[in-house]
Amino acid sequence: MADLTINNVNKFYDKTQVLFDVNLSIKDGEFIVLVGPSGCGKSTLLRMIAGLEDINSGEISLGNKVINQLAPRDRDVSMVFQNYALYPHLSVAKNIGFSLRMRKVEKSIIDKKVADAAEMLGLTHLLSRLPRNLSGGERQRVAMGRAIVRDPEVFLFDEPLSNLDAKLRVMMRNQIKEIHYEVKTTTVYVTHDQIEAMTMADKIVVLNGGIVEQVGSPDELYDNPSNTFVASFIGSPSMNQIHGKIVSEKGKKYFQSKDNSLFLLPENANISEGQEIIYGFRPEHVDINQAASDDAINLTVKVDQPTGSQSLVFANVGDQEICLDVPKSHLLKPGNEFKMSPQLDNIHIFDSETGKRI
Amino acid sequence: MIRWDKRIKLLFLLPAVIWVLALTIAPLFFSLYLSFTDVKREVVITGVEEIPILDKDGNPKTRSDGSIRTKKVKQKELQIKYDWVGFKKYKRVVNDQEYQDAAKFTFIYVIISVFVEIVLGLFLAFLFNRRIYGRGFMRSLMILPIFATPFAIGFMFFTILFEVSGPLAWMGIPFLSNHNWAPFSVMLVDIWQWTPFCFLVFLAALQGIPDDLIEAATLDTKSAYKIWTSVILPLLQPIIVLVILLRVAESAKLYDYIASLTKGGPGTATQSVSFLVFNKAFKMNDFGYASAGSFLMLIVVMIFVMLFFTRLRKTYE
Amino acid sequence: MNRNQGSLLTSIYTIIALGITMIFFFPLWWSFSNSLRIPKETFTVTGVGIPFINFTPTLGNWTHQLSFPEAHIALYNSSFIAVVSTALAIIVGLPAAYALARFRFRFPPNKDITIWFISQRVLPPAAAVVPFFVLWNMLGIYDTKFGMIIVQTTFIMPFVVVIVRQTFLDLPIELEEAAMVDGATHIGAFLKVAVPLSVPAIAAASLIMFTFAWNDYFFVSVLMMKNFTLPIYIAGGVDSRGVQFWFIAVRTMIAVILPLILCLLAQRYIVRGLTLGAVKG
Numbered sequence: 001m002a003d004l005t006i007n008n009v010n011k012f013y014d015k016t017q018v019l020f021d022v023n024l025s026i027k028d029g030e031f032i033v034l035v036g037p038s039g040c041g042k043s044t045l046l047r048m049i050a051g052l053e054d055i056n057s058g059e060i061s062l063g064n065k066v067i068n069q070l071a072p073r074d075r076d077v078s079m080v081f082q083n084y085a086l087y088p089h090l091s092v093a094k095n096i097g098f099s100l101r102m103r104k105v106e107k108s109i110i111d112k113k114v115a116d117a118a119e120m121l122g123l124t125h126l127l128s129r130l131p132r133n134l135s136g137g138e139r140q141r142v143a144m145g146r147a148i149v150r151d152p153e154v155f156l157f158d159e160p161l162s163n164l165d166a167k168l169r170v171m172m173r174n175q176i177k178e179i180h181y182e183v184k185t186t187t188v189y190v191t192h193d194q195i196e197a198m199t200m201a202d203k204i205v206v207l208n209g210g211i212v213e214q215v216g217s218p219d220e221l222y223d224n225p226s227n228t229f230v231a232s233f234i235g236s237p238s239m240n241q242i243h244g245k246i247v248s249e250k251g252k253k254y255f256q257s258k259d260n261s262l263f264l265l266p267e268n269a270n271i272s273e274g275q276e277i278i279y280g281f282r283p284e285h286v287d288i289n290q291a292a293s294d295d296a297i298n299l300t301v302k303v304d305q306p307t308g309s310q311s312l313v314f315a316n317v318g319d320q321e322i323c324l325d326v327p328k329s330h331l332l333k334p335g336n337e338f339k340m341s342p343q344l345d346n347i348h349i350f351d352s353e354t355g356k357r358i
Numbered sequence: 359m360i361r362w363d364k365r366i367k368l369l370f371l372l373p374a375v376i377w378v379l380a381l382t383i384a385p386l387f388f389s390l391y392l393s394f395t396d397v398k399r400e401v402v403i404t405g406v407e408e409i410p411i412l413d414k415d416g417n418p419k420t421r422s423d424g425s426i427r428t429k430k431v432k433q434k435e436l437q438i439k440y441d442w443v444g445f446k447k448y449k450r451v452v453n454d455q456e457y458q459d460a461a462k463f464t465f466i467y468v469i470i471s472v473f474v475e476i477v478l479g480l481f482l483a484f485l486f487n488r489r490i491y492g493r494g495f496m497r498s499l500m501i502l503p504i505f506a507t508p509f510a511i512g513f514m515f516f517t518i519l520f521e522v523s524g525p526l527a528w529m530g531i532p533f534l535s536n537h538n539w540a541p542f543s544v545m546l547v548d549i550w551q552w553t554p555f556c557f558l559v560f561l562a563a564l565q566g567i568p569d570d571l572i573e574a575a576t577l578d579t580k581s582a583y584k585i586w587t588s589v590i591l592p593l594l595q596p597i598i599v600l601v602i603l604l605r606v607a608e609s610a611k612l613y614d615y616i617a618s619l620t621k622g623g624p625g626t627a628t629q630s631v632s633f634l635v636f637n638k639a640f641k642m643n644d645f646g647y648a649s650a651g652s653f654l655m656l657i658v659v660m661i662f663v664m665l666f667f668t669r670l671r672k673t674y675e
Numbered sequence: 676m677n678r679n680q681g682s683l684l685t686s687i688y689t690i691i692a693l694g695i696t697m698i699f700f701f702p703l704w705w706s707f708s709n710s711l712r713i714p715k716e717t718f719t720v721t722g723v724g725i726p727f728i729n730f731t732p733t734l735g736n737w738t739h740q741l742s743f744p745e746a747h748i749a750l751y752n753s754s755f756i757a758v759v760s761t762a763l764a765i766i767v768g769l770p771a772a773y774a775l776a777r778f779r780f781r782f783p784p785n786k787d788i789t790i791w792f793i794s795q796r797v798l799p800p801a802a803a804v805v806p807f808f809v810l811w812n813m814l815g816i817y818d819t820k821f822g823m824i825i826v827q828t829t830f831i832m833p834f835v836v837v838i839v840r841q842t843f844l845d846l847p848i849e850l851e852e853a854a855m856v857d858g859a860t861h862i863g864a865f866l867k868v869a870v871p872l873s874v875p876a877i878a879a880a881s882l883i884m885f886t887f888a889w890n891d892y893f894f895v896s897v898l899m900m901k902n903f904t905l906p907i908y909i910a911g912g913v914d915s916r917g918v919q920f921w922f923i924a925v926r927t928m929i930a931v932i933l934p935l936i937l938c939l940l941a942q943r944y945i946v947r948g949l950t951l952g953a954v955k956g
Contacts, residue, residue, distance in 0.1 A: 052852050073858040085849035089871045102858035102867075146857065156856075366861045367778040371788070374771035374832060381829040382795055385806035392805055436812060482695065489681075490689040496696045498939055502703060504949070505938035509892035509906040510927040514706045517920050525705055525723075550702065555945075559954055562946045566955075600953050607797040614892045618910065632801040632893070640897065645805050652801040663797055667790075673953045674786040674793075 002063030002153055003028050004049070004186055009058035011044055011210075018044055019210045022058070026203075029184045031177075035197040036207035036233070042190045045207070046156050049188060050079050062153055073102070078147040079156040083163060084139045086131040086146075093118070093127040096145040103150075117149040120179065137168045144176070148183060155180075157189040161196065173199055194234050198222070206230050228355040231280055231348060237312065240322040242279045243352060246271050254295075255279045255349075259318030264295040266344050276352040283312065283325035285346035288332070289339050296339035301332050315340075386656075389649045393448065396441040397645035405433045447650035457651055459626055460634040463541060464612060464655075467630070471548040472605045476598065478549070479556025484586075486557070487564045501558050503551045512618025515547050519619075537627035540620055544628050547615045552608075556601055563597045564590070600673070603666045610659055631655045703931075709924035710736055736925045746929065749908035753930075756820055756904060757888035760827035761881050767828070768835035769877070773865055775836065776843035777851075789840065792833045793951045800830065804897050811898055818900045826894050831884040835877070837952030838944065842876035843869060879944030882937045889934060905930040 004026040011019035019041045026032050034042040047053040049060060051072035059066050067075050078099065086095050093114050094101075100110045118124045121141045131139055140160065147155055157176075161169045177200055180187055191197055197204050198218045206213040206221065206229070214226045218234075225231035225239070232238045244257040246265070255263040255277065263279060271277065290296070299315040306312075311328040314321055324340060332338060349358045408428045410418040419427045451457050482500070486493060503511075518524050519533035526533070533543045567590065575589045591598075613632040616622055622629035622637075631651065639648035701723070708724035711732035726732035740746055771792075775785050783791075807826060808817070816822030850872070851864040859867060870877070892906040899907065909926040938945070946954055 050852075050856050052855070071860070072852075072855040073860065075856075077856065079853065079856045081849045081853060083847065083849060085847065085853040087850060087854075087868060087872075098854070099857035102854075102863065146853075150857075367774060367780070370770040370774035370778070370865075371780070374767045374792075374836065375788075377767055378792065378795060378829060378832060381825065382803060385803040385810065388806035388810070389802055392809075438809060438812075482692075485688060485692050485695075488688045489685050490692050491685065492689070492693075496692055498942070499696050499700045501942065501945065502935050502938060503699060504945065505886050505890070505934040506703070507890040507892075507906065507927075507930045507934060509890070510909055510930040511702075513909060513923050514702055514927050514931075517709065517923050518702055518705055520920075550699065554699065555949060559946050559950055562954060597954055600950060604797070604950060611799050611801070611893075613801070614906075617892065617896070632799065635801045636804070636893075636897070639805050639808070645809070648805050649802075652799065652804070655799055656802040659797070659799055663794070670790050670793075670953075671786050674789040 005061045007059040031187045031202045033197040033201035034190045040207040041210040046190045077154040078152040080143045080160045082159040084143040099150045117145040155187040237323045239280045246275045278350040280348035281342035283323045285343045296341040393649035396443045398439045447646040451650045460629045460631045464630045471545045475553045475556045478553045482557040483560035501554045508614035512615040706924045709920045714921045740925045749905045753904040757885045760888045761884045763828040764832045768832045772836045772839040776840045792836045827888040835880045838880040841952045842873045879941045882941040883948040886934045
């Protein structure tokens with residue numbers, strides 16, 4: 001078992017650079033999720049780890065060994081592809097055992113390992129079928145079986161759940177977590193779905209435009225996003241972000257939005273009067289209609305979207321729309337006025353030019 | 359794309375490239391050289407050998423006196439001499455009435471056959487694209503000629519066009535004996551064999567046109583003629599052009615039908631360039647003439663193909 | 676358009692199509708019918724020559740013709756040359772098809788290499804025939820099956836390259852990537868994944884190549900003498916016997932029947948094959 005280290009890695013396609021000085025260190029046994037919008041370079045990075053793409057500069061090492069120049073088969077990684085890439089001409093058993101046969105493992109050992117993997121994934125009754133006779137979820141599990149049967153140093157997953165329907169996706173998320181808990185193999189998992197990232201990862205790497213925006217545990221990313229991109233990418237619905245500047249009144253610091261609404265700021269905030277900032281708060285971190293609050297903002301409900309016990313309420317601050325995730329109430333219907341104040345402990349302030357957290 | 363080792367790339371591609379290079383480009387250059395030379399093939403007798411005459415069991419036959427019967431066999435060797443003569447052969451070929459006639463015949467043959475094949479093929483494709491009974495079966499019968507051995511087809515049509523007692527004798531047309539009719543008979547064979555090919559390609563292309571496109575057009579106009587000229591033909595145009603290219607290149611090679619159906623006759627009425635080149639080389643031993651003559655044809659076909667080069671590059675993107 | 680009118684139109688179209696189909700099928704039918712006639716009846720048969728109605732069929736011509744050793748030699752030579760050439764073309768051409776589908780070449784780019792392969796089929800073979808004759812004599816492989824196989828392989832190779840190239844292009848590349856991550860070499864991924872998945876296209880390409888090698892007369896007439904193949908076997912005899920329909924019919928049928936069967940087997944791939952991969956069909 002070994003750590004996976006990525007050092008100053010750059011990638012070009014012809015003249016376009018798609019990855020910029022990526023640095024990551026992944027500890028043995030960790031479950032890392034690479035997340036970002038499409039085209040951010042996450043799949044490219046994964047394929048570079050697998051050896052399917054050249055590395056233009058920098059180093060990828062597994063343990064103490066630099067693996068840049070190794071062919072995919074010499075890297076001791078296994079990969080689950082987005083469309084599963086099951087060999088259509090081979091049975092499920094042959095698919096799972098393919099890598100072992102390639103490595104000339106003895107037949108009896110292959111049979112044993114294939115049987116074990118099938119058992120773990122509940123595929124035992126399907127072993128003699130061909131991939132085309134399987135459902136989407138079953139194919140997905142065969143692809144996983146093919147990866148785990150070899151007991152590699154690193155698992156690589158390339159958006160493995162994106163072809164499944166929503167319900168199956170939740171089930172498979174659990175199954176992948178369970179398997180990871182059981183085999184404790186270092187895992188690099190690529191997805192564009194931040195919920196998948198939040199629910200599965202030990203550590204999330206947010207990529208955007210080929211740059212690593214932030215690395216951290218799901219909680220760190222949620223509580224302390226290091227910039228506006230991470231703030232809006234992680235969490236659903238997205239964090240509200242309002243542009244404006246700092247003003248002082250009666251000895252208190254306020255955030256003044258473009259339409260002159262005033263939002264109270266925590267006293268310890270490290271900011272000076274007149275500074276242009278982006279004021280962020282998550283939809284779920286607000287108080288509604290609390291009598292004691294003098295600093296609350298008056299808003300009018302534009303749309304409400306009940307989600308069960310909660311309700312998503314949309315309103316405008318100036319010309320910016322904000323979203324609030326609040327307990328359902330008959331008072332919050334379109335046209336009604338209400339008072340809202342963001343919770344002081346959960347306010348995020350970003351520099352309006354760089355987008356960096358202050 | 360997968361990260362591939364450079365050596366692997368070449369390992370996959372090079373054997374085929376080397377094979378084809380060695381066996382086409384090299385002979386072509388040799389042929390080019392030959393076209394500037396006078397080649398003399400001489401069979402030289404290098405010696406005489408006495409060998410025993412064998413009976414049908416493989417034992418030497420003996421005379422009554424017990425001696426072995428022998429026969430004398432001349433040992434021959436083919437010797438080839440090359441003399442550089444510059445453009446002499448080309449001049450001869452260009453000025454040769456026989457070559458001019460062959461070129462003219464080949465040219466007319468290609469134009470008429472390909473034109474008929476394309477038009478008839480389009481018509482048949484249109485017909486078979488309609489709802490008709492037994493389409494699959496008829497389609498299978500239709501395409502049979504494509505793979506039939508061309509040389510054998512020539513003989514087959516020899517029996518069909520036979521003027522005395524063939525099945526078409528009642529028409530009273532001198533299919534093979536009249537120098538005006540014979541060229542058309544050869545074209546008929548080409549048309550018979552290759553119209554099915556054009557038909558098959560066009561049918562595949564027609565079936566590839568999405569139905570809703572045609573339905574959308576029927577909303578605009580009721581005229582079937584208009585739908586054809588404004589929707590279907592423009593969509594088929596790239597494929598028609600490609601089929602023309604392939605057919606022209608292929609029918610310009612004309613040799614097999616002639617060799618079995620008319621042997622270039624009557625007179626030289628159906629002598630194609632390939633047929634003439636073959637005869638000059640192997641019946642009259644004039645390699646220089648044959649090389650020069652075939653090179654001229656190669657150049658003409660190459661110029662024609664080059665006209666389509668941009669389109670071909672798009673096709674194989 | 677009401678339904679009656681529709682089915683009436685369908686019937687009219689069907690009759691026209693049937694008529695044309697019959698015209699195109701007639702030559703093959705006539706030859707086949709001729710081959711079943713008693714030699715002296717060849718010229719006297721009426722109608723379109725339907726066995727049992729217009730004449731009493733016999734297999735005598737077939738058994739007679741097939742009993743000659745020349746027929747066996749010709750059949751054997753033609754089959755042997757066609758089979759070996761096809762196999763060789765596949766062994767050499769398949770990796771090239773794969774290379775053109777999967778790798779990127781810069782100088783010259785893939786499409787130009789592909790077009791260059793295709794040009795073997797487009798340019799007139801007459802230009803290469805004299806040098807082949809001279810070279811084959813020099814190399815001592817004139818009038819040998821070996822020499823013929825080399826030539827045929829060269830000229831049928833474009834088929835496997837362009838037909839299977841397209842099939843490889845249509846295969847998802849992830850399969851080969853998965854194989855490589857799973858421990859296969861490049862060549863392993865090609866042999867264990869790409870090739871097995873392209874078997875139908877390879878088979879169709881083989882049928883087409885076999886037919887072209889089988890049908891060739893031009894190179895055969897230049898490079899073969901005693902080692903004759905079917906076309907030469909047909910020709911031999913016709914010239915000396917004059918017009919004997921039954922005789923020509925049997926011999927042409929012997930040559931043509933196998934290609935006709937292969938044509939039906941390879942139906943689905945003919946368009947792609949004969950348009951050299953340009954129309955998918």
